[in-house]
Amino acid sequence: MARAQKDTRPIADQNTSEAACTYAALILYEDNQEINSAKLAQIIKAANLRVEPIWTKVFEKALKGKRVGDLLHGSSGNAPAAQVATTTNAPASQQAKAPEPAKEVKKVEEPEEDVDMGGLFD
DSSP: OOOOOOOOSOOOOHHHHHHHHHHHHHHHHHTTOOOOHHHHHHHHHHTTOOOOHHHHHHHHHHHTTOOHHHHHTTSOSSSOHHHHHHHHOOOHHHHHOOOOOOOOOOOOOOOOOOOOOTTTTO
16 A cells, blocks of 8 residues: 655745735636635645645635625625626716815914023033
């Protein structure tokens, strides 16, 4: 019977683990696949990386029920499509309206007072 070889690769640090899970999630999104911890782990392993299993579970829970495309394009990620379409179709007059420049407030300078320092600088 053949023994399974133990994975001897070092576990990636936090930043690398987060980046690996992020890129794996983007790959799954682009391929129109469900984002779950097993698929994330499979992609990360194929990239010759080793991350703590908690990271893939965290990303799975964070992205569950979210539309990744909406997250990428600045929407909340779980708003119905009708609401997104309604908010983006604002009249052109509202979109083109430039904000008014802030009015300058001139500060009145008060004259300096002589403060008695007790002969410190005499």
